[in-house]
Amino acid sequence: MLYLGCPQWSSSHWKGRFFSQHCQNANMLKEYAGIFNSVEGNTSFYANPKPDTILQWRDAVPDDFKFTFKVSKHITHELALQNCQKETLEWCNLFSPLFEKMAMIMVQLPANCGPEHLYRIEQFVTMLPKELCVGIEVRNLGFFQKDENEKRFNQYLIQHNINRIIMDTRPLxxxxxxxxxxxxxxxxxxxxxxxxxxxxNRPMVRFVGCSNLKENRHFYAPWLNKIRGWLKEGKEPLVFFHTADNYDSPLLARQFTQDLGIDHKVLHPFPAEQQPKQGSLL
Incomplete structure (x- = not known):
């Protein structure tokens, strides 16, 4: 299974281009789920949704759709993963109605969280529900030095089947x-x-494309074989497509999938493309 999506499901810029012309905000997730089978839930990083909103999200998507949601920045950045048992439990309880449709809990760490804080990461992960897939995104360059620190971090992730989230911002x-x-x-x-x-088992790639769609091919070309290889190994990759303003993110996702050469619903007509064209008056 390959999960594809964008960093959001709601955008007024997508009305009439990808979504139907008069798509209401309340229906955007449903139309989005007709194009993609996953999404980055970045809104949870900034604020907790209401419990009723969680239920609405759950009921708006088909059974094969999978969410990812970032843990609150209050936990990862402000509390720095310390003394956050109560906040973590509350966050998990809030999102528990979505667990069956959750591809991954995303733990995005700040740039000041380096290898010397690995013990904090290990302690925090023990607070998360065991049945859920976890992905960790590190931004401190100490985790990218090909040294013992990085080796120790990667070995910890492999041992616990935790996914190291990959950011590819080269195009941007x-x-x-x-x-x-x-x-x-x-x-x-x-x-x-x-x-x-x-x-x-669920490697995640966050690909941040450049403005010219075709020029992205140079950057994502190596990913095509890597994704194919992961799929052959039985892994379930998640690939999310960003652009600077996300105006063309769905087009970037479609272009990538075409080049990947697999069938996916992002290749099917967008809701906007299914709408009848208004005939010209003679």
Whole structure:
């Protein structure tokens, strides 16, 4: 199984381009789930949704759709994974109705969380439900030095079937910062080495594309064989497509899938493409 998606399911820019022209905000997730089979749940990083909202999300998608959600930044960044048992339990209880449709819990760590804090990561993971898949994204360059620190981190992940989330921001940083969206994205996204490794059964790639869709092919070409290889090994990769403003993220996902050469519903007509065209008046 290959899970594909974008970093969001709601965008007013997608109405009439990918979603149906008059798609209501409440229906965006349902239409999104007709195009993709997974999504990055980044909103949970910034604020906790209401319990009723969790139930609405669960009921809006088919059984084969899988969410990923980031653990709250209050836990990972503000508390720095320390003395957070109560907050972690509350977060897990809140999202428990979605567990059956959860591909992964994403733990995004701040740049100041280096190898010297590995014990914090290990302690924190023990608080998470055992039945759930976990992915960890590190942004401290100490985890990318090909040394004993990185080896120890990767061995820990492999031992516990935890996925090391891979950020590929090379396309984003290959273009000049000449628009507000690119400037903002380059300020926020990490510029870290692309560490290609599958430490768990659900390797995740977060691919941040450049503005020119075709130029992304140069950057994701090596990923095509890697994804094919993981699928042959029985792994279940997750690949999420970003752009600076995410305006064309679904097109980037479709182009990648076409080049990958597998059948996926992102290749089917978008809801906007299924709408009848208005005839011209003669």
């Amino acid at each position: 940083f290959s273009e000049p910062a000449n628009t507000p969206a690119i400037i903002d994205a380059q300020l926020k996204k990490p510029r870290v080495p692309v560490n290609v490794i599958a430490t768990g």
